[in-house]
Amino acid sequence: MVNTPFNNGNQYEKLIRLLEEQLAYSNLQNKDLSKKLDQSAKQIEALTEQLRHLNKQLFGSKTEKAKYNAPEGQSSLFDDDQSFSEPEPTEEQSQQSISYTVVRKVQKKKRNDSLHDGIEVEAVHHYPKNTTCDCCQGPMIEIGSTVVREEAEFIPARMKKVQHIEHAYECKNCKDDAFQKAQIKRGKAPQAPIQRSIAGPSVLAKVIYDKFAQYLPLYRQVKEWVRYGLNTNDKNLSNWVIRAAHDWLSLIYERMKQLMMVKSVLHIDETYAQIINRSDGKSGQTNAYNWVFRSVPSQGPIITLFHSSLSRARSVLESFVEGFSGTIICDGYSAYDKLKGVTFANCFAHVRRYWLKADSKNGQIGVNYCDDLYRLERQFRHLSPSKRRKERQKYSKPIVDKFLEWVETSPFYGKNALAKAAEYTLNRANGLKAFLYDGRIELDNNPAENAIRPSVVGRKNWIHSVSEAGAKANAICLSIAETAKANNVDFYRYLLKLLTDLPNLDIYQNPEVLNQYMPWSKMIQAECGN
Template sequence: MPVDQKQEEQNERIIRLFEQQLAQSNRQIEALTEQVRQLTKALYGSKSEKSKYQAPDGQVSLFEDDPSFNEPEQTEEQSTETISYSVTRKKKNKKRNDSFCENIEIEEIHHHPVHLTCDCCHQEMVEFSSTLVREEAKFIPATMKRVQHFEHIYECKACKKDVSQKAQIKRGKAPQGAIQRSIAGPTVLAKLIYDKFIQYLPLYRQVKEWERHGLLTNDKNLSNWVIRVAEDWLQPLYDLMKQLLTAKSVLHMDETFGQILKRSDGKPAQSNAYNWVSRSVPSEGPVIVLFKSALSRGRAILEDFIKGFKGTVICDGYSAYGQLPDVQFANCWAHVRRYWLKAESKNGQIGVQYCDRLFHIERKIKHLLPEERVQIRQQESKPIIDEFFDWIDRSPFFGKNAIAKAAEYTLSRKEALMVFLENGNVAIDNNPAENAIRPNVIGRKNWLFSVSEAGAQANAICLSLAETAKANGIDFYKYLVKLLTDLPNLPFHQQPEILHSYLPWSENIQVTCAK
């Protein structure tokens, strides 16, 4: 072979090698650029999932934020708005963002002139009208009372004189307290639990507030009170709610991390513990929300949590959700949408648009019966999903960038993402579970950790009752007062059916504890 031809072939091989290296470098640069953009957005960008483009066909995005959350709190001077025009000015009164509840008690204060004698003729003046000039809120601080229970004993003097008769003695019976040999009454315990799990006020910060009201205690005592109440009086209701929950056919599930200092598995306190949540769907009766504290995120925890359940679990893409007997798993389209939203490219916008069209349909049919929802989903949603997956299959999404991750996440969960098309009780997303677990996340930022596993499980029980009460329109404080007043004096261990009348949706509780 001539020398020139060999040299030419060698040069071509070198050029091809350089071209391959250049293509590989370009792909690496593209991936790193995408990574830098994602990290920059995570650090400085908006955290909202609101789309940055107009939805097709004039559809309104399901993820629009409530505008009331974007407006600053107004002062009295800001309660009117001046709108300028080229010729005239008009004032538009804005609705006040502070007002009174309808059932608030009214106290009237009447102001009369100091002297009712006419300055001119010195005759007595007569009132002819009155004007309401302003309203103001008046706060009366809570008061602490030291309640002492006395049992009075009576005897019959006539029977006492008759030696042939047995002396008759009667004694007034004081009701049992929620915690024996403790000064904490039902209202104190109810406020303690309410402030921690609804107001997210840590126990160590409650100590000073109790002292201000006249109750001297410490955070260790408060913690023990929460654990005792949860174990003695709330646990039976929690177990009954779990029994009713696992009898449902559709559940939402999610989990989030926590921290337990004294762990029984030998791991250091810095290791993550987890809180699991399960929530029923409104179409299957009163909503039940149940939390469970665990040391791990393993599948064994999930199996124990929903032991006996047969049906469909709506969840995210975590690998523990899967391959359980008698359980079908449906994945969440909101998670799919988030992956495409992160891409922030033309293809990413197309993926988000497909998801928004599905959510738009769901918003229209959410008040329909399950059978009607299935029919409309088959007619309108299924063609959109088929078109969506066909578009992903035809598009060359490769590499480790955001758009490739979105495509891989969507395709790998295709079967689970289509479950909602066949079952009207199955929601398109897992947002109810994420909303249910949010109080746990907010609380974690305030009380930081649980010292013991017993404390963590007490938190889970209290959160379960709090969120279930909230979902059923119950005032949690009133509910706790009633539970801690009635249950210590009821034989519910011998007659478990009594507990049914103390569930948040029961007629008894709805009448006495509704908001």
Template sequence: MHHHPANTQCDCCQGQMTAAGMTIVREEAKFIPATMKRVQHIEHAYECRLCKKDTNQKAQIKRGKAPQGAIQRSIAGPTVLAKLIYDKFIQYLPLYRQVKEWERYGLLTNDKNLSNWVIRVAEDWLLPVYELMKQILTAKSILHVDETYAQIINRSDGKSGQSNAYNWVFRSVPSQGPIIVLFQSALSRGRSVLEEFTAGFKGTVICDGYSAYGNLPNITFANCWAHVRRYWLKADSKNGEIGVDYCDQLYRLEREFKHFSPSKRRKARQKYSKPIVEKFLKWVDESPFFGKNALATAADYTLNRVKELKAFLFDGRIEIDNNPAENAIRPNVIGRKNWLFSVSEAGAKANALCLSLAETAKANGIDFYQYLVKLITELPNLPIHQQPVILNDYLPWSKNIQATCAK
């Protein structure tokens, strides 16, 4: 903003003064609220008057074609739907709190409407992208897996809405192409969920020591050293400190190996990490840790998973811990405090779809809001079911998305 004197007439000679310079004295941020507009799509028809005069010939008519909306017979356009999903899954703003914000902009609605919009968009336009990413993910040979509890009020299994449901997360590793993060909503934490999702998958699953992770066909398991370290940290004693120190030695090496190629990392682990692992396991095995105290629990946890804890030594693509999956699931944990629960299983599934695209977009440097606008605007007008190959151009790492939606 420019500020001029109220009077530019000289007080001495009464002559008109001329500009002599300017000084920037401060800067301030100015917030310009968003505006809501009603956009009408009007199709115009044209006819040929010359043909119309000829009674033996039917007049030719051409009509403009309006693009299909994401939700038929709904006032919600792509930008509204994108902001709705963005605010819930990136800003962690629950739908009931969004209602008043939309009213401020002139869109009168309620949280049930907003919930239905999220479910419809997720099922119709986000699910096809999710399913393609799942095909790509399960064709890889290494997966991070983790799970956290959720809550669904209206459950199909007859259990109370107070019973725990779960959100599972599956994440690829950087050495096997673009990062993919997929969530799956489930009513249980049982092995059947993992079996269903990984059907056709052959390779290694990196996970914690939960018993559901085990004895699945064509799958080997690598366990998480971060969990081992936590158990020894809980054993608040001199021996607990020794256990933690062994783990810390491995982590110091991993920081050195971070940017190595998988083959070079495997060789380095064999040379430097393997002796530490062997020494640690020998120490645990020979130490008299008995009973139900924290020290005995740490020892049992470690010795019951020797094969799985050694897996990272033989494959440079395997991470030493499951932290990437735990980090990926954190937005669900944070959001859970604001969303509280899902009313229906359809809502929980929609949440999982939205979180999947949000976290995968984030991992690939994509602006999630812009990505949503593009998906919701363009996919309804493309033959994605007849020609599913089109969806390859809408994956977060595709040239199309990287060129138009990068941060």
């Protein structure tokens, strides 16, 4: 009998083991391939999501407002319009509707351009060149006049040289008396804001106003000043701003800071800036920072302060808020943490932004939770802090609890936008709940973000500060501009008042006089209020 591989038991077993080993190896390879495919699919999904998000940023709507969904039972504006479902009207019906349209009273459209009531009025009269009748050659008499149009006329600014001359007087009788010294009295000119400088208070106020309210860089102001009749250059203008801010406006700034630090709730945000000549030796291309600090309306007049620094470190924040005790409303930046005597409230606008970026069904659910809270806040806006806290406990707290529970129990994993939104929300859960227990705390940090916009707009125009002194002057001027705006004070008139009065006050002997020059004081409201 011939032996075959299948008749030989040992060879048959070896063949079976070989086949089993090959099958196991194939299974391992399939598992590895399956794992790699899963990883690739997740990576493709994440990249697709990033691509969709970038396309939305480039070509989509820039607003963060949610799309409006009509409430249940409310249809489209056009659903009830019968003209969209009725048949085309006949010729007779068309004529009837046309005659009705002609008879209907047309409302006069309101103009969107007009002059103030107090503007000076100049009447320009136009008479016929010849008032002799062409028929009988007799004289004609006036029978009426008509105002055919009104137009605005701009009178350009003009420069004027003001000479301050001090006059001296002497008593003639005492001068003739050999036994008595003659008395002399001399007129005293007011102190200038900058000694030995041609820049008076009105010029300084105009330069600062144009830069920090109109965002007009100094080098672009030079041609305008030359046109007015003042020959200067951007270096002079820069020095004037720095001197005015350092000598006089900083006094108002420091007083406002003292008042701010005794409050118990603050908004804080920061944005990058650029300073060319840095004292830390770093390149001028390295980011410097502008911090903004803003008080809340429930604690008196609004104060907005800017602070220029070379870094974004926690030490900058610690130094500025030294002595402050209370709650800081901020975004999720790590510097806003672990400050002595300070608790932190986080911003729901940032949370909503993360869920909005997810751009998916679950992302929209997160956005809807935030929108529900904002809807309630609009109803609570005019309540006192104590009443607002009670209403939040009753209506807002269940939504926050449900939102956080949904995020915690939902399977959001990986590095996609949904996972990032969930992680951001859960890491700041305690800070997001802070507004529920204090009616003075806002739902978001938008007041600080809105307050810092002038710094961002200015940065796009004047690009950088040459020196740290210039950056500090910018922060002081922006602080006074934004605080004046928040308290309905005309910034130019306020600057003119400060730069005219402060150099002639005994401020260091009587610092309390500065209270009269705060933007919310009765004197400033009366003289500089809008």
